[in-house]
Amino acid sequence: MKKSLAITLLAVLAAVICLLCVILRQKSVEKDEMLQLFELEKEEMENEYSTFAVQYDELQVHISNDSLVHQLEKEKLRTQQLLEELRQTKASNAAEITRLKKELATVRAVLRSYVAQIDSLDRINKKLEKENTKVREQYQKATRTIDVLTEEKQKAEEKVMLASQLDAVGVKAVPKNKRDKEENKVKQVTKIVISFTIAKNITAQTGEKTVYAQLVKPDGEVLLKDDYGSFVYANRTLDYSIRKYIEYDGEQQDVTLYWPVEEFLFAGTYQVFIFVDGVMIGDGSFELK
Numbered sequence: 593m594k595k596s597l598a599i600t601l602l603a604v605l606a607a608v609i610c611l612l613c614v615i616l617r618q619k620s621v622e623k624d625e626m627l628q629l630f631e632l633e634k635e636e637m638e639n640e641y642s643t644f645a646v647q648y649d650e651l652q653v654h655i656s657n658d659s660l661v662h663q664l665e666k667e668k669l670r671t672q673q674l675l676e677e678l679r680q681t682k683a684s685n686a687a688e689i690t691r692l693k694k695e696l697a698t699v700r701a702v703l704r705s706y707v708a709q710i711d712s713l714d715r716i717n718k719k720l721e722k723e724n725t726k727v728r729e730q731y732q733k734a735t736r737t738i739d740v741l742t743e744e745k746q747k748a749e750e751k752v753m754l755a756s757q758l759d760a761v762g763v764k765a766v767p768k769n770k771r772d773k774e775e776n777k778v779k780q781v782t783k784i785v786i787s788f789t790i791a792k793n794i795t796a797q798t799g800e801k802t803v804y805a806q807l808v809k810p811d812g813e814v815l816l817k818d819d820y821g822s823f824v825y826a827n828r829t830l831d832y833s834i835r836k837y838i839e840y841d842g843e844q845q846d847v848t849l850y851w852p853v854e855e856f857l858f859a860g861t862y863q864v865f866i867f868v869d870g871v872m873i874g875d876g877s878f879e880l881k
Contacts, residue, residue, distance in 0.1 A: 634681070637696055641675035644699050652708065664706065671699050685806060698826045701872040708863050709812045756795045758840070760874025763788040765864040767878060778880045779861055784851040786834070786864055788874055792844040801840045804832040804867040805849050810860025816849065825870055
């Protein structure tokens with residue numbers, strides 16, 4: 593009887609050991625696959641950083657404003673520094689890769705703002721009329737490159753983890769007249785309605801959040817009221833046009849902001865930038881004639 597029990601116990605023990613071996617082997621395979629994904633994402637991030645650094649050089653070629661050239665050079669050096677940090681970081685260092693991924697999003701947003709600013713300034717400067725076509729082509733090229741890199745980055749992120757930051761989709765800025773109809777003539781516009789949807793994100797932190805919106809005129813200046821305030825973005829302080837508090841629960845949420853027109857507006861392209869939690873989550877534009 594005791595011998596039979598011992599044999600049974602040994603058989604159970606052997607089965608448990610075999611099961612543990614299978615589980616450990618499976619874990620090892622999963623770890624190797626995850627590491628490969630991290631390596632792929634790291635390589636694509638390096639390509640993005642390198643491309644952005646080159647684009648800063650290309651933008652500087654078309655700029656004669658010394659102050660703006662200095663700012664672009666500063667941002668280019670910062671991008672190159674982040675690229676070097678990324679190259680020295682192991683793909684398995686998830687915390688550092690996540691930090692550099694957030695920095696990459698900031699670099700992309702800053703580059704977009706500079707491209708938009710340069711394009712606007714060049715279009716209203718008659719002395720640079722001949723350069724205007726080249727700048728627009730450069731802007732379009734940079735935009736296409738950013739869109740391609742953004743798509744590749746999103747595909748890589750889907751393989752590794754869901755992004756924790758919020759994302760504003762369908763950003764619209766619509767100028768309206770006193771009859772609440774869409775209007776693009778500057779003299780008839782009485783308000784600007786900004787609407788967008790914050791996408792569902794189960795990994796984002798829930799609770800009260802502050803939405804900031806910048807309305808940027810064609811000359812690069814931000815539309816402000818007398819009681820305007822500021823917020824922190826990318827280690828710098830920016831003025832905001834509109835602020836709104838929302839309660840975010842992780843589900844898809846529609847947001848609408850209003851800007852009453854009480855100042856003189858002139859014709860041109862107006863840019864809209866949306867910020868939450870110190871991150872630019874969306875942007876848009878509209879034209880006034």
